[in-house]
Amino acid sequence: MYVGKNSFPESERQRFISCSFLDERWFHEVRVDENVLFVAAGVFSYVEEGQIKEILRKLSVAFPGGELVFDAASPLGVATANVVVPSMKPTATVSTPCRQFSHPTFR
Secondary structure, eight states, rough: OOOOOHHHHSSSSSOOOOSSSTOOOGGGOOOSSSOOOOEEETOOOOHHHHHHHHHHHHHHHHTTTTTEOOOOOHHHHHHHHHHHHHHHHHTTTOOOOOOOOOOOOOO
16 A cells, blocks of 8 residues: 555645656656755665666665655564565565665765
8 A cells, every 4th residue: 555645635746757766767757956865765675776766876876865754663673674575575585684874976
């Protein structure tokens, strides 16, 4: 169940873009008058680490000074999720534990 558009209405400063987070073609749909805040809630756990690093690199080039907020899980959290999540939805697997990652463009 997707609740984003129902729970958080779009406004002049907030938009929903129906596109894969990993597909940078959506970058041109973001208007940048000032800094940009990206929220990736519940996204990175289902994406390979290399893909995360690549999209962060692309975001840092396309949106210098932008900020990114995301949730992360420890290795124990990933192990627990892999026990609990498959029992709820057989096709889901959590794959990327939280690791120290910093990029000079993102705060």
